[in-house]
Amino acid sequence: MVTESPHVTSYDAELLDRAEALRADAELMDEYARRLRAIADTLAGCPAAPEWSRPTLQRQAAACITAAEQLRTAAKALHTHAAAGD
Numbered sequence: 578m579v580t581e582s583p584h585v586t587s588y589d590a591e592l593l594d595r596a597e598a599l600r601a602d603a604e605l606m607d608e609y610a611r612r613l614r615a616i617a618d619t620l621a622g623c624p625a626a627p628e629w630s631r632p633t634l635q636r637q638a639a640a641c642i643t644a645a646e647q648l649r650t651a652a653k654a655l656h657t658h659a660a661a662g663d
Contacts, residue, residue, distance in 0.1 A: 589660075589662060590659075592655045593655075596652040596653075597652070599649070599651050599655065600648070600652045603644075603645040603646075603649045603652065604645075607642070609638075609641045610642050610645070611638075613634045613637050613641065614634070617630075617631045617635050617638070
């Protein structure tokens, strides 16, 4: 919360807002990964699906999970920086 410290500047508040946006983006990436895996699972039971489709979707889902982790790391760093009042 922006009012955590009396020393929080408008710059710090912007960083905290950006950190929250990054966390929200991470949640979206987790949801995209879940959807991609669900599609891959659905295609596993479809004989007409191209052979490459399921592994490709699984790789894309893994990339989404990696992106979500990186977004959370960036959010944490921004939050730490803003909270320190640097």
